Amino acid sequence: MDSNNQQIKQYLNTNEDKARLLVSCPDQPGIIASISAFLYEHKANIVESNQFTTDHEEGVFFLRIVFAAQDMKSKEERLKKDFEALAEEFQMTWRMTFLHELKRTAIFVSKELHCLRELLYEWESGDLVTEIPLVISNHETARDIVESFGIPFHYIPANKDIREEVEAEQLKLLEQYNIDVIILARYMQILTPNFVEQHPSKIINIHHSFLPAFIGANPHKRAYKRGVKLIGATSHYVTDDLDEGPIIEQDVIRVDHRNSVNDLKKKGRLIERSVLNRAVKWALEDRVIVHKNKTIVL
Amino acid sequence: MDSNNQQIKQYLNTNEDKARLLVSCPDQPGIIASISAFLYEHKANIVESNQFTTDHEEGVFFLRIVFAAQDMKSKEERLKKDFEALAEEFQMTWRMTFLHELKRTAIFVSKELHCLRELLYEWESGDLVTEIPLVISNHETARDIVESFGIPFHYIPANKDIREEVEAEQLKLLEQYNIDVIILARYMQILTPNFVEQHPSKIINIHHSFLPAFIGANPHKRAYKRGVKLIGATSHYVTDDLDEGPIIEQDVIRVDHRNSVNDLKKKGRLIERSVLNRAVKWALEDRVIVHKNKTIVL
Amino acid sequence: MDSNNQQIKQYLNTNEDKARLLVSCPDQPGIIASISAFLYEHKANIVESNQFTTDHEEGVFFLRIVFAAQDMKSKEERLKKDFEALAEEFQMTWRMTFLHELKRTAIFVSKELHCLRELLYEWESGDLVTEIPLVISNHETARDIVESFGIPFHYIPANKDIREEVEAEQLKLLEQYNIDVIILARYMQILTPNFVEQHPSKIINIHHSFLPAFIGANPHKRAYKRGVKLIGATSHYVTDDLDEGPIIEQDVIRVDHRNSVNDLKKKGRLIERSVLNRAVKWALEDRVIVHKNKTIVL
Amino acid sequence: MDSNNQQIKQYLNTNEDKARLLVSCPDQPGIIASISAFLYEHKANIVESNQFTTDHEEGVFFLRIVFAAQDMKSKEERLKKDFEALAEEFQMTWRMTFLHELKRTAIFVSKELHCLRELLYEWESGDLVTEIPLVISNHETARDIVESFGIPFHYIPANKDIREEVEAEQLKLLEQYNIDVIILARYMQILTPNFVEQHPSKIINIHHSFLPAFIGANPHKRAYKRGVKLIGATSHYVTDDLDEGPIIEQDVIRVDHRNSVNDLKKKGRLIERSVLNRAVKWALEDRVIVHKNKTIVL
Known part of the structure; x- marks a missing residue:
């Protein structure tokens, strides 16, 4: 997406190959392993990752990952679609956003x-x-x-x-x-x-x-x-x-x-x-x- | 007053000639002039002074003064007694404390x-x-x-x-x-x-x-x-x-x-x-x- | 002084009868007594006052007073001129500013x-x-x-x-x-x-x-x-x-x-x-x- | 390890099945995927995870993971030993610490x-x-x-x-x-x-x-x-x-x-x-x- 704002244009140029994944779901073993394997298979590299699990009765898992991949724009649809299956398996609420798309x-x-x-x-x-x-x-x-x-x-x-x-x-x-x-x-x-x-x-x-x-x-x-x-x-x-x-x-x-x-x-x-x-x-x-x-x- | 605390003993030694005056009263012209003249007459020097008047309907005057005088201990009673008249004139609520007296x-x-x-x-x-x-x-x-x-x-x-x-x-x-x-x-x-x-x-x-x-x-x-x-x-x-x-x-x-x-x-x-x-x-x-x-x- | 800024105009209206006095001089007894007597004689009321004296060898006295007087504008010259004598007596470096005059x-x-x-x-x-x-x-x-x-x-x-x-x-x-x-x-x-x-x-x-x-x-x-x-x-x-x-x-x-x-x-x-x-x-x-x-x- | 400190004893009791992994290594795809797969295979669950990669020339990867496993004490040696191979593959500088062991x-x-x-x-x-x-x-x-x-x-x-x-x-x-x-x-x-x-x-x-x-x-x-x-x-x-x-x-x-x-x-x-x-x-x-x-x- 284009912007008239020069600063933001420049930001987009240097970040157009990045995306973010936000996940929350019931905690269970293997979530990160599955997600990171998924990204690896899709030739995406994790740039930043923060995870938190509530320490309580229920155990809820939260994750934010920033990942990068060459030619991300062309992979967007595929990544979203493929992630569906994983998301379903772990009952995830999730969101994948792509930095080339301005909010x-x-x-x-x-x-x-x-x-x-x-x-x-x-x-x-x-x-x-x-x-x-x-x-x-x-x-x-x-x-x-x-x-x-x-x-x-x-x-x-x-x-x-x-x-x-x-x-x-x-x-x-x-x-x-x-x-x-x-x-x-x-x-x-x-x-x-x-x-x-x-x-x-x-x-x-x-x-x-x-x-x-x-x-x-x-x-x-x-x-x-x-x-x-x-x-x-x-x-x-x-x-x-x-x-x-x-x-x-x-x-x-x-x-x-x-x-x-x-x-x-x-x-x-x-x-x-x-x-x-x-x-x-x-x-x-x-x-x-x-x-x-x-x-x-x- | 004596203390077993060495740090405080030392503090008392260097501050025994100081006292503090706290005043609140209805605002009117001449309060500070009267108080500072009073201290000057009693050979006391103002070391620190902060004053504040509410900007509102009523106008209340607040003052904190730290003052020093040679041989303060001997002047304590006199200062307190003499201040009574001034305090009454301006309807002050006030307190005079002497640093040689530990709270x-x-x-x-x-x-x-x-x-x-x-x-x-x-x-x-x-x-x-x-x-x-x-x-x-x-x-x-x-x-x-x-x-x-x-x-x-x-x-x-x-x-x-x-x-x-x-x-x-x-x-x-x-x-x-x-x-x-x-x-x-x-x-x-x-x-x-x-x-x-x-x-x-x-x-x-x-x-x-x-x-x-x-x-x-x-x-x-x-x-x-x-x-x-x-x-x-x-x-x-x-x-x-x-x-x-x-x-x-x-x-x-x-x-x-x-x-x-x-x-x-x-x-x-x-x-x-x-x-x-x-x-x-x-x-x-x-x-x-x-x-x-x-x-x-x- | 006029301003096109409405907020500032309003401020000036409510503060045109106020002035500020900044003083620094060698410390000695009677400074505040003299200044506050001076202001009282000139029918000015102290609104806010902060004073500080360095606790050191030399003993330097610093004071900031905000004072108010009816019809301040007309008194400005007189106040400044009369203060000269006092300032000289105490070797003051001083500044008197009037809120009706915008910096x-x-x-x-x-x-x-x-x-x-x-x-x-x-x-x-x-x-x-x-x-x-x-x-x-x-x-x-x-x-x-x-x-x-x-x-x-x-x-x-x-x-x-x-x-x-x-x-x-x-x-x-x-x-x-x-x-x-x-x-x-x-x-x-x-x-x-x-x-x-x-x-x-x-x-x-x-x-x-x-x-x-x-x-x-x-x-x-x-x-x-x-x-x-x-x-x-x-x-x-x-x-x-x-x-x-x-x-x-x-x-x-x-x-x-x-x-x-x-x-x-x-x-x-x-x-x-x-x-x-x-x-x-x-x-x-x-x-x-x-x-x-x-x-x-x- | 025992402690005389009651508060710490209690902490140890509730955390004895946890461990921490600190890793730094040259960035490359697949690090998190490998580590999380490793932990999953060892029946350890990731509790908290923070990762950061320098955005610069060299690209250095840093990771801190807290993970939990039943009967951790007995798995300690095995986890450390098995991790060696992974560490070597990615040229990791790493440290695995177990919460049952007080520093x-x-x-x-x-x-x-x-x-x-x-x-x-x-x-x-x-x-x-x-x-x-x-x-x-x-x-x-x-x-x-x-x-x-x-x-x-x-x-x-x-x-x-x-x-x-x-x-x-x-x-x-x-x-x-x-x-x-x-x-x-x-x-x-x-x-x-x-x-x-x-x-x-x-x-x-x-x-x-x-x-x-x-x-x-x-x-x-x-x-x-x-x-x-x-x-x-x-x-x-x-x-x-x-x-x-x-x-x-x-x-x-x-x-x-x-x-x-x-x-x-x-x-x-x-x-x-x-x-x-x-x-x-x-x-x-x-x-x-x-x-x-x-x-x-x-």
């Missing part, structure tokens, strides 16, 4: 732009390896900056009363642009279960608190009132339970008695953007596996 | 000793400037280590049914030893309102979570279940509301999907001891002012 | 834009309270982004052979625009002693290492070769000794064996921009006093 | 005890899984604390003139006690090339600076003089080049203008002990591979 990301934003900016700049610098075919907002605030990056901006006014129509329009766009990852970069509207259901483990949100502290509205105001000495930010996959989805990344920043609610907001922005940035980067690098209500980041 | 600290502990150890070692290294006339515990576990530091150990078995008698005995000891600071270094018993009331803003607790997340029992188990990416520790003054007192210090440590509940406990210990250590140090250095349900750390 | 900042940049972007966005969000009358660069790379913020961009090609002419042109611009703070936001040219001399303690640089480790060129390459586990960034005032000026702020970020030199550069950018951002903010808030080869940040 | 650690210390204490406590809590058959010191300072843990203490006075005899005695003890890991927990004597040569990649030191800044003596004094805003600590393997060995772990702590050299020393201790603690833990868990002058921590 496609849609960003949702409202009026606060700090997270959007961070993502656009990290993208422009080649640090977020993705296409961004569109940004959707319920306000016009972000239009100028988005369009200055050559990205189409879709203004879709939203409020509780027209939620259904709004989401129908958004969903249509996501389908039309064939979107893989949806980022809520401080998009202040609640999504309906219908919307969420159509994109399981694909919608990444940033919440401006160290969850589960200060779930819900006005976390900075409540943090100020409680007199905490650190404030946080949490990036998580969106599920039907508000602020309860699987956490991908969190971080905190120090505050003190001199800081007003407004200061907390300003400091909070600094970690919101870095936390969201890391979470998105990991998702784009296929590092994140959702298991029950948690994430495994490999 | 007296009691440590309460149960079976987990990591916080106790940290405090004892920091004390032995001269980093916690205090006397520790006694350690109180509802178990015998800590006896050996406490006595190896030459500190009396008081074993007072405790449970819900005999809470009143237990606390009566503890309170008697605190009075007898003239205790200034009470540290709950993972003391797993809840104190009654009667106990707390007698030592307002004097009892420092360490809670093994990033409050207000995971208030109450088993925070690590709940943190594990929620899949957080950081766990925390919070040191706060004890009030009647469990885990709701003014926060002095907090910190976090990174965890990941590989960590079991037991791993969280182990990692948690590392920050519990450093957080409690810092909170206690600040309290001993008269840096902490409690204002409503918050702390000002100057 | 004027010039940014120098080459081809790497991450620090410039951070500063422009923090400025646009109202988090860097300053005017930015111009950006100077030896490349055209930054023109678009700078002009999109409505800021004049001056392209002045530079190389070793024409250093004198280049600096003459730059210095003329700095004088013409009446610049208070000069930021080298990854400006890859070395300034001559003549340039530096004309702006003592006014030029803020960002170096992409944790100084004094990896002084000079290619710090990331050398960090990679040494196998460090953290890389850093350092913001400092520029003096004639390359990378040896007084340090304002530093920070580090974790790296590991998987990171290539290029990865170090990418991670390095994240802290370069936050470190420079903090250093500039502190300078604009008059928090930084240079004393010998160090900074006191109050 | 044996010797600690060297001088007069500053903070790192020693941290290690002893982490060991007592079961967080450092090792035997500690002896502590060696050139001073008597540590005797009491070491013996209070039931660990033999060897006092061997040392100075430059008797270095050879001293080291001969130390080496004899290390051999006699069959030591696997040697920790210099602030042992202030320089070891000779002869000593170092006999224990390659086995001697772990803690240096009280963020290397390569402040190599050599008095790092805190020099850090103070330079006015840095963070100080560091570095744990590394000892080689013949002083402070130049492969770095295992580093960390920093914030300092400011108020801190004296002595304050830097105190703050430094806090990170020296945590950095050394982590480095030792990783070494005991067979996570560290030395490659040229760097470490791969898997």
Whole structure:
């Protein structure tokens, strides 16, 4: 896939022969042996590999492998098809992605732009390896900056009363642009279960608190009132339970008695953007596996 | 006051001519001018000074001054007495402490000793400037280590049914030893309102979570279940509301999907001891002012 | 002073009656008493005050006071003039700045834009309270982004052979625009002693290492070769000794064996921009006093 | 192997059927396939696996695998012997360790005890899984604390003139006690090339600076003089080049203008002990591979 972003073009050139495999399945002997034999037979070389097995009752196996093969593009279909049999044998949930295929990301934003900016700049610098075919907002605030990056901006006014129509329009766009990852970069509207259901483990949100502290509205105001000495930010996959989805990344920043609610907001922005940035980067690098209500980041 | 701790003796020698003044009062012009004129007239030199005024409706003024004077010991009574008039004029809540007088600290502990150890070692290294006339515990576990530091150990078995008698005995000891600071270094018993009331803003607790997340029992188990990416520790003054007192210090440590509940406990210990250590140090250095349900750390 | 930046306009409105006083002088009794009496007599109220005295042979006194007075603008000249006498008595080096007067900042940049972007966005969000009358660069790379913020961009090609002419042109611009703070936001040219001399303690640089480790060129390459586990960034005032000026702020970020030199550069950018951002903010808030080869940040 | 440490006994009980394999070799296709097939054939199940290949000219492959098998103790010899052939085929440098066999650690210390204490406590809590058959010191300072843990203490006075005899005695003890890991927990004597040569990649030191800044003596004094805003600590393997060995772990702590050299020393201790603690833990868990002058921590 082509990109107008020079940094990303260059990345694609040097990585077009790589692919990634993400696996989770019930633990049993021989999984790695089978997978690595499979790759060896397909003349693919393992470049990086991380594996983790839960130490508990059930024993669940998780694996992320980056592998390389000459002329990968031509082998893609074959690799996917052949892996099916193996996957079935071990009851795997799995995903194989090819680095020559850029993931496609849609960003949702409202009026606060700090997270959007961070993502656009990290993208422009080649640090977020993705296409961004569109940004959707319920306000016009972000239009100028988005369009200055050559990205189409879709203004879709939203409020509780027209939620259904709004989401129908958004969903249509996501389908039309064939979107893989949806980022809520401080998009202040609640999504309906219908919307969420159509994109399981694909919608990444940033919440401006160290969850589960200060779930819900006005976390900075409540943090100020409680007199905490650190404030946080949490990036998580969106599920039907508000602020309860699987956490991908969190971080905190120090505050003190001199800081007003407004200061907390300003400091909070600094970690919101870095936390969201890391979470998105990991998702784009296929590092994140959702298991029950948690994430495994490999 | 004498100490057997050589490091602390040395500290006292080089600081015996210093004192600290902590003030909070309604803001109005001239407070610092009056206080600094007062110190100048009493031939005291300001060594360090931090001031903070809330920017809000009410306007509350907070000040911490370290000052030095030749032959401070002989001036102590006079300084305190003379300051009364000034304090009254500005409706001050205030405290003047003299560095030649060591604060007296009691440590309460149960079976987990990591916080106790940290405090004892920091004390032995001269980093916690205090006397520790006694350690109180509802178990015998800590006896050996406490006595190896030459500190009396008081074993007072405790449970819900005999809470009143237990606390009566503890309170008697605190009075007898003239205790200034009470540290709950993972003391797993809840104190009654009667106990707390007698030592307002004097009892420092360490809670093994990033409050207000995971208030109450088993925070690590709940943190594990929620899949957080950081766990925390919070040191706060004890009030009647469990885990709701003014926060002095907090910190976090990174965890990941590989960590079991037991791993969280182990990692948690590392920050519990450093957080409690810092909170206690600040309290001993008269840096902490409690204002409503918050702390000002100057 | 007017600003087109709405956030900053609003800040100015709520702070136009405030001023800051920075003082350093030989320590002696009565300094604070005199200063606070002075402010009281001039009907100014102290809002925030931080003081520090070196504990050493010489005893140097440092003070930062924020004070407020009704109708400050009209009192400015009088306050400055009257303070002269006091300053002389105590041999003070001092500076009084008034919040209604925006500081004027010039940014120098080459081809790497991450620090410039951070500063422009923090400025646009109202988090860097300053005017930015111009950006100077030896490349055209930054023109678009700078002009999109409505800021004049001056392209002045530079190389070793024409250093004198280049600096003459730059210095003329700095004088013409009446610049208070000069930021080298990854400006890859070395300034001559003549340039530096004309702006003592006014030029803020960002170096992409944790100084004094990896002084000079290619710090990331050398960090990679040494196998460090953290890389850093350092913001400092520029003096004639390359990378040896007084340090304002530093920070580090974790790296590991998987990171290539290029990865170090990418991670390095994240802290370069936050470190420079903090250093500039502190300078604009008059928090930084240079004393010998160090900074006191109050 | 038996231990008197109850926490460690319990750890051994639950992990006696586990082993670890560390491999480094020239990269080529099929390594993981061969190793995992090998383990599968030996009825061992992979529990955790991390792999990394340098992306450079040469292409070096690194692997750490934790595997489990029923009745591991009885299979130990067979596994090691059979693996030889595989290792030869791929030109592996490798190590297979069995968790039922406790590593044996010797600690060297001088007069500053903070790192020693941290290690002893982490060991007592079961967080450092090792035997500690002896502590060696050139001073008597540590005797009491070491013996209070039931660990033999060897006092061997040392100075430059008797270095050879001293080291001969130390080496004899290390051999006699069959030591696997040697920790210099602030042992202030320089070891000779002869000593170092006999224990390659086995001697772990803690240096009280963020290397390569402040190599050599008095790092805190020099850090103070330079006015840095963070100080560091570095744990590394000892080689013949002083402070130049492969770095295992580093960390920093914030300092400011108020801190004296002595304050830097105190703050430094806090990170020296945590950095050394982590480095030792990783070494005991067979996570560290030395490659040229760097470490791969898997």
